[in-house]
Amino acid sequence: MKEKLYTLIIICFTMLLTASCGADHYMKKGEKYLALGEYYDAAAEFKTAYNKTSPKDKDKRGERAKKLAGCYDRINSTQKAIAAYRNTIRYNKADIETHLSFARVLMKNGSYKEAAKEFQLVLDSLPDNELAKTGLLSAQTAQAEKEAGSRYIVKKMDVFNSRRADYSPMLFGDEYDQLYFTSTRNEAEGDELSGITGTKAGDIFVSQKDDKGKWGKPEAIVSGLNTEFDEGACCFTPDQSQMYLTQCTTDPNYPRYATIVTSNRSDAAWGKASALEITRDTLSSYAHPAVSPDGQWLYFTSDMPGGKGGYDIWRVRLTSNGLGGVENLGEPVNTPGNEMFPTFRPNGDLYFSSDGHKGLGGLDIYIAKVDKRTKKFVLEHPGYPLNSYGDDFGMTFEGPHNRGYFSSNRGDGRGWDHIYSFEKPEVIQTVKGWVYEMDGYELPDALVYMIGSDGTNLKLNVKGDGSFTQVISPNVDYMMLATCKGFLNHKEELRVKPVTESEEYVLQFPLASIRVPVLIDNIFYDFDKYSLRPESTKALDELIKLLNENPNVTIELSAHCDYKGSAEYNKTLSQKRAEAVVNYLIEHGIAKDRLSPVGYGKEKPKTIRKKLTEKYPWLKEGDVLTEEFIKKLDKDKQEICNQLNRRTEFIVLRITYGMFDENGNLKNPPKAKEQDNGGSEDDGFVIEM
The missing domain is CATH 3.30.1330.60 (OmpA-like domain)
Incomplete structure (x- = not known):
């Protein structure tokens, strides 16, 4: 009898030893994937290791649950992350960072009361932790803000969405009739699944609007822009000739970081992308490019040293001689959390997403407007339903109107992003102008100088069809002068009256050639x-x-x-x-x-x-x-x-009549123009009202 008992004990011990060795094997594989940033594959290995670990071995179960929670958190698998964090706490392996991460993922689930308790636990130990203080305030106010709502109207756009991730939409074209976005759907390039997400690597897709205003089926760009790697979060220069986008390559042996690449448009097709070297730092990520409306700055996201913490928004000047110096936007935009996905409304307002400011959970969209008096950013939270307890990001606008598209993973149990439309009804007055040659075609090289009695002083580039659109203000007198090399100038004046509904003024700027009758x-x-x-x-x-x-x-x-x-x-x-x-x-x-x-x-x-x-x-x-x-x-x-x-x-x-005196000297020579250190030099063209 004793011999049978000993045999049974030996068998059980052997099974436990084998299971333990097997679990360690999966842990090593998971650690390797984690080091490469392949969170989906790492999570699969850690899950197997966790399941093969005896519940009696609480230390290892807790450590493996903690690893698993971190991976699920990174791939937006919110419900699984919550369960793994609970196991980490249950097995007494949670530290302060674990409780902070748990609280933040509870916010993404809309579990505000439980999140508040976790944030308070962190603050009991670290009363100065900025993320915990902001998180606690968010948890205490989020439900009330959600119930208060806003004037935004949000709708899910099934025509763009697939059964995988679809995100970062960007409108394109003079009539905003093309929508570019990133998708990991099955039609994307390559045959392998990403170890980061468990889906195909993302590609840039485009949907075209037909003559009746109906969006067509999205198609992948086939001109060489897309590769077997991840391409995403694109933007365009104001003249629509160049695209900036994020690219993430992979390497089986080394971690690779996101980079920004560029593609030029030729014959209505986008060429193969080439790398953009913003700095020589190869150990940081550079992603989510956005070009300012004046075309002078490239904004982007990076975790490079010198920031506030996590990912920050930075900018670099775009010049004819290449890139200028890099600047961190600083406060109030950046926080110890993550600020990402910058984009611009054509009026110059900066939109970005953050999990470091007070919000509803996950990444929320914020608006940074420049105060005319202080010249500093003032932040605005647009509320629900533009924002939700999930990740909300990647805005694009239909011209001057407060409508367009964005992406969100709200309500998706797998954490995949989808594209939504948004609109906030506003009374907007705009002027649309057309610059063209008398007896001829549009002049895409024209410039329009716009002066307003309210101090407006703008230099506007026209689009490929010779048009421009600009928001204008009521009770303001405007003067607009269209110019183009080889043509005479044309001036139009406009008095803007207050209205109760949105209105667009249309002006024509026919320019006379100085070369032909x-x-x-x-x-x-x-x-x-x-x-x-x-x-x-x-x-x-x-x-x-x-x-x-x-x-x-x-x-x-x-x-x-x-x-x-x-x-x-x-x-x-x-x-x-x-x-x-x-x-x-x-x-x-x-x-x-x-x-x-x-x-x-x-x-x-x-x-x-x-x-x-x-x-x-x-x-x-x-x-x-x-x-x-x-x-x-x-x-x-x-x-x-x-x-x-x-x-x-x-x-x-x-074209020189009356310009010179009897001695051949210029009658009114241009005066030297004073420059402030922060300004940019213009063409020296001055208009007086």
Whole structure:
């Protein structure tokens, strides 16, 4: 009997020893994955080790539960993290950091009362712990803030979302009709699953809006931008020619850190990304890029030395010669917690996410606005439902409006992020301008200088379609001057009245070329006469406005006829018509020596420019409407060409009229401009109201 008992004891001991050795094996594998930052794979190993450890071995069960809790926490598996933290405490292996982490993950679960107890426990030992103090205040006020709500309207966007993670949306295009975002869905590049998340490595996907405003199925970018590694959290320069994005490569032997890479857009496709070296520190992460609305700064997230703790938001200046120095945004933006995912509303407000400020749990979205008086950031928490007890981050805005998209893992038991729409009804007044060549196309290289009676002084870049949109304020007078190299300036003035509903003013900025003749449309004469008809005055008044806005310009004012009638008669008639226009301009204040009337008769038939071929597709760019050319056409087309030849035009002769004195010296030389140390030098262009 004793022999059987001894045998049973030996067998049990052997089984326990084997189980213990097996558990240690899985712990070693888990530690290796953890060192590489592969939290999902590490959690799987630690879980196996924990299950293979006898409940009687409380020390090891507690230590392994603690490792497991940390991994679950990092991969946003909130419920599993809570269970693992509870086991850590149950087996008496929890230290102060464990209780702090447990409290913070309870906040992400919306368990505010229990979180408050854990935060208080931390403060009993460490009364100056900033994260615990902020956490306790959050736990005490979160439920009331959630019940108070806000005017934000939030909806889950199933059209963008998959069964995996979809996050960091970013609108693109002049009409905001493309949405770029990161996804770990099955269509992403590569065949392997990430040891960090347990899903495929993230790729950049894009959804296109159709003519009816409906979003299409997201498709992966196939131009070489995506790789087998993680790509995510992208942004664009104001001219939409360059993308900055986060990339995370992997290495089976060494931990790798997130980096920021860039891609250029050519022929409507994004090229292969190249690395951006912000500093020479290769042991820190650089992620979540955001370009400021003026294009002068790149904001990003990093845990590099010199911050407030955790991840901070930093910025680096973008110059024509490369990157400038790196700056930490400091307080009040950064905290001992994590500040991430910076982005900008076009009005300059900085949006970012943080778990270090008072909030509702997890990462909350905050707004940093610059106080006009102190020039310092003032923070605002936009409340529920934009924020939740989960992670809320990655904002993008539809132009000047307070609407767009963001990402959140609220309510997802696996901790995966999904894309939501948001809108906060606001009364917004905007001006939309279009800068284009008279008789031609949009001018994407144009600049618009905007001056307001409230002190506004802006230099606006236009988009690829020649447009710009800017928020304006009621009871303010604005003056806008559009300029472009090779063209005359054009000025528009606007008085903004208070409104009760959002309103958009639309202004046109047609710029006259200084290189080619410019048609003065809608100039009318009586048949076979040179007297101007009354309906011509509107077009001529616009020409007067143009000449007043460009006082250093002289022009040749020319009139042209078709080939019908004698050459001598046509030339005389056209000369008198040109003189009639010039006389009108002189009568309305334009100096006579700025105007040269010339009647060409039929000597200079019209040369067709590309824009006109859109209206008359049977004409080609470069066609010259000579008598010989016209007579080969059908009768109806002949009459159209004759109408095109019967025209009044002007061409710029000089752009230096009145600029020099009798000795050839510049009359009003530019004055040296004082610069403050913190400012950036502009083009030296000054507008006076």
